Amino acid sequence: MCILLIQPAYPWGTHIYPPNGLMSLGARLMAAGHTVRLADENIEGRKNPLVDRPEMVGVGILGAPYAPMAIRTAMRLRKLGYSDTIVFGGEFVNRLTPEERAVLFDSVGPWACTFPFAIPSAEETSMSPMLEQLPERILAAYFRNEFCLYTSTGCAFNCHFCAAEKGTKERFRTAEVWHDETRTIARLVKRYAGVIPSYEIYLSSLDVAQTPKKMEEMLRIAHENFAREGVRLRVRGLATAKCVVRAVEQDENVFDRWHSYGLTCLGIGVDGADPEVWRREGKLHNTESDVAAAFAALQSANILPEALMVVGFADDNLRALALGAIACREYTHAGIRGRPFLGKKLAPGNEGWKCDPSAVDELLRNPEKLLDLDFGAFGGNITHPNWKQRAVANLSYAASVAYLKLFSPFGCPTQPLLPTQSIPRPLRPFARLWNRALPGDK
Numbered sequence: 283m284c285i286l287l288i289q290p291a292y293p294w295g296t297h298i299y300p301p302n303g304l305m306s307l308g309a310r311l312m313a314a315g316h317t318v319r320l321a322d323e324n325i326e327g328r329k330n331p332l333v334d335r336p337e338m339v340g341v342g343i344l345g346a347p348y349a350p351m352a353i354r355t356a357m358r359l360r361k362l363g364y365s366d367t368i369v370f371g372g373e374f375v376n377r378l379t380p381e382e383r384a385v386l387f388d389s390v391g392p393w394a395c396t397f398p399f400a401i402p403s404a405e406e407t408s409m410s411p412m413l414e415q416l417p418e419r420i421l422a423a424y425f426r427n428e429f430c431l432y433t434s435t436g437c438a439f440n441c442h443f444c445a446a447e448k449g450t451k452e453r454f455r456t457a458e459v460w461h462d463e464t465r466t467i468a469r470l471v472k473r474y475a476g477v478i479p480s481y482e483i484y485l486s487s488l489d490v491a492q493t494p495k496k497m498e499e500m501l502r503i504a505h506e507n508f509a510r511e512g513v514r515l516r517v518r519g520l521a522t523a524k525c526v527v528r529a530v531e532q533d534e535n536v537f538d539r540w541h542s543y544g545l546t547c548l549g550i551g552v553d554g555a556d557p558e559v560w561r562r563e564g565k566l567h568n569t570e571s572d573v574a575a576a577f578a579a580l581q582s583a584n585i586l587p588e589a590l591m592v593v594g595f596a597d598d599n600l601r602a603l604a605l606g607a608i609a610c611r612e613y614t615h616a617g618i619r620g621r622p623f624l625g626k627k628l629a630p631g632n633e634g635w636k637c638d639p640s641a642v643d644e645l646l647r648n649p650e651k652l653l654d655l656d657f658g659a660f661g662g663n664i665t666h667p668n669w670k671q672r673a674v675a676n677l678s679y680a681a682s683v684a685y686l687k688l689f690s691p692f693g694c695p696t697q698p699l700l701p702t703q704s705i706p707r708p709l710r711p712f713a714r715l716w717n718r719a720l721p722g723d724k
């Protein structure tokens with residue numbers, strides 16, 4: 283069967299990155315004997331994707347802001363005459379209940395969230411065949427400056443605001459698959475990006491230090507395969523302070539070795555500076571002493587420490603908002619790169635989402651509103667209903683981003699988007715223009 287996979291457009295202009303979810307899914311479909319084509323709307327724009335006459339179409343949705351784009355894509359396919367089932371999938375879809383999926387997708391005609399045949403597991407399938415068959419123009423676009431390595435998924439912790447696959451044991455790819463895939467990626471990086479040290483790789487792992495022995499094996503294999511091609515690997519990952527500290531306690535040289543394998547930057551999920559908020563958000567594994575010790579361990583291994591700061595939730599009081607903004611500033615002076623985001627109470631799969639069915643229903647019936655759930659965006663009345671609290675939360679977020687952009691030697695990777703759905707209509711074109719002027723999330 284010929285299956286077309288579509289990566290919907292980034293909501294604000296062009297943001298090109300290799301969509302790992304679709305690469306992995308495509309390889310699994312190929313392993314089951316199907317022919318797979320990819321259409322990436324960020325590269326091909328609104329070109330008719332149906333030229334190869336696919337028998338089935340799958341659309342990927344990474345996070346909430348992509349959902350309205352996926353619905354638009356589905357509607358366009360219908361206008362172009364495609365009347366069969368459209369399969370939706372990806373992290374956002376994985377977190378919805380069957381009833382929620384029906385509310386969101388019923389308007390697009392026949393839809394499903396799985397293919398009607400068995401395919402091998404993602405952990406045991408290498409992406410290589412899918413990557414190698416991509417057309418030249420897509421390969422050149424994907425392998426020019428960044429890639430995300432699919433190492434593992436799942437996190438044992440259970441922070442309330444988080445919408446990832448949490449409260450579960452980390453699952454790794456098999457070593458065999460990993461070997462094959464990193465060899466292919468190294469070859470493609472060399473072909474398209476050249477031997478440039480600025481080629482960045484982002485790890486899919488939610489906490490690289492949660493299963494350190496396994497992660498070390500993955501990093502070593504990737505490093506060896508890249509070194510064989512003569513390409514320097516620069517890897518960025520995410521971790522919790524607790525697991526970083528535990529990993530160092532068990533083996534004090536662990537981060538020196540990981541640095542030698544290419545780990546140049548590690549983001550620690552600090553998420554504010556108020557233990558009261560950590561308690562409320564179920565981030566009980568964070569303590570001030572662990573956060574400080576984790577940053578010190580990374581600095582002594584010459585790994586750039588990054589403070590991931592999801593701050594400014596709708597429930598945060600003045601004290602929590604002030605502490606978050608001050609911490610962003612102080613981290614800069616301590617040689618730590620700040621990466622602030624404005625917390626959203628509602629994200630598909632998190633506790634806020636599970637506790638507020640009427641707000642969820644309203645969002646799913648009006649999918650454009652999902653755009654405002656972006657963690658990079660300022661709060662609007664959808665995400666921060668109390669206007670006084672919203673004003674202070676937005677101010678503290680703006681202050682942190684502005685401070686980092688102006689004064690941090692590491693810059694500020696966060697792009698402060700404007701909400702477009704929860705502001706008066708006449709202002710929306712200006713908000714869209716602002717959002718389009720910013721580069722995509724990295």
Ligand code: B12
Pocket residue numbers: 292293299300301302303304306307310340341342343344345346347348369370371372373374375376377395396397404429430431432434435436444445446447484485486487488629630631655656657658723724
């Ligand atoms: C890398 C990454 C990114 C990269 C993507 C780069 C890339 N190369 O893919 C970038 C930086 C661009 C990114 C951006 C965002 N991300 Co992100 N990202 C990740 C991360 C760390 C890894 C994703 C990954 O590669 N997984 C490996 C692949 C193979 O798994 P997968 O995508 O789930 O795909 C599997 C299945 O879902 C399924 N599948 C995938 N697509 C499809 C399609 C069909 C039709 C079917 C049937 C199945 C299917 O098959 C795949 C396996 O074979 C995850 C965390 C995590 N570990 O999940 C967060 C994560 C997916 N991101 C998330 C979010 C929220 C975002 C943002 C929306 C954040 C924001 N700014 O608000 C933005 C989106 C940008 C925007 N404004 O629209 C959330 C999603 C939460 C949710 N429940 O919706 C996650 C889980 C992080 C988190 N802690 O909450 N992200």
Ligand code: SF4
Pocket residue numbers: 437438439440441444445446448449488489522551
């Ligand atoms: S925020 Fe981080 S530590 Fe907490 S559940 Fe999500 S991935 Fe795990």
